[in-house]
Amino acid sequence: MKQIFFTLVFFCIGFGLENSVSGISNQNDQVHYTPPDSIGLFLEPKAGETKTFIGEIESFLGNPSKIRIFFESSDNISVSPASASIEKLSEGTLRKFELSVSFLREKSGESGSWIRMRAVYFPDYFKIIEQISTTPASYPDEFEKLVLLEKVTSNKRMNASQTDVIRYFFEK
Numbered sequence: 001m002k003q004i005f006f007t008l009v010f011f012c013i014g015f016g017l018e019n020s021v022s023g024i025s026n027q028n029d030q031v032h033y034t035p036p037d038s039i040g041l042f043l044e045p046k047a048g049e050t051k052t053f054i055g056e057i058e059s060f061l062g063n064p065s066k067i068r069i070f071f072e073s074s075d076n077i078s079v080s081p082a083s084a085s086i087e088k089l090s091e092g093t094l095r096k097f098e099l100s101v102s103f104l105r106e107k108s109g110e111s112g113s114w115i116r117m118r119a120v121y122f123p124d125y126f127k128i129i130e131q132i133s134t135t136p137a138s139y140p141d142e143f144e145k146l147v148l149l150e151k152v153t154s155n156k157r158m159n160a161s162q163t164d165v166i167r168y169f170f171e172k
Contacts, residue, residue, distance in 0.1 A: 062124025
């Protein structure tokens with residue numbers, strides 16, 4: 001099986017598409033910063049098996065809370081369990097989930113066969129703000145750092161959740 005996966009990070013409120021990629025210049029050569037990763041997601045087949053997958057979530061920064069994890073798939077696959085919840089994940093903590101995958105039929109739509117792990121949670125905004133404020137090497141442009149801090153502070157005020165996603169594509 002060929003493994004192709006990606007992680008998407010979305011701040012539900014306050015982050016537009018132009019702020020979603022760090023370090024890429026636009027026509028004005030302006031750099032936009034993104035906040036540090038709060039969590040990491042990992043999804044792959046269990047060693048030596050094709051119908052069992054391991055999904056992992058790890059807290060990289062602070063203590064994200066009220067984490068809802070959804071295990072989803074293309075229309076030709078069934079994944080069990082469909083969801084899980086974690087009240088709080090302490091920094092540096094890793095949680096694993098074993099998933100049962102069943103093919104209902106061989107083919108799916110244009111995007112092919114896939115399974116996805118989606119985490120919706122409340123990041124530890126205090127730790128994010130602290131990290132941005134205390135790591136000048138990561139955020140050398142003071143103006144853009146202040147723009148990022150304002151957006152993170154706004155998200156904190158609005159109690160905005162964040163969504164991270166990883167997807168595994170099966171070989172066609």
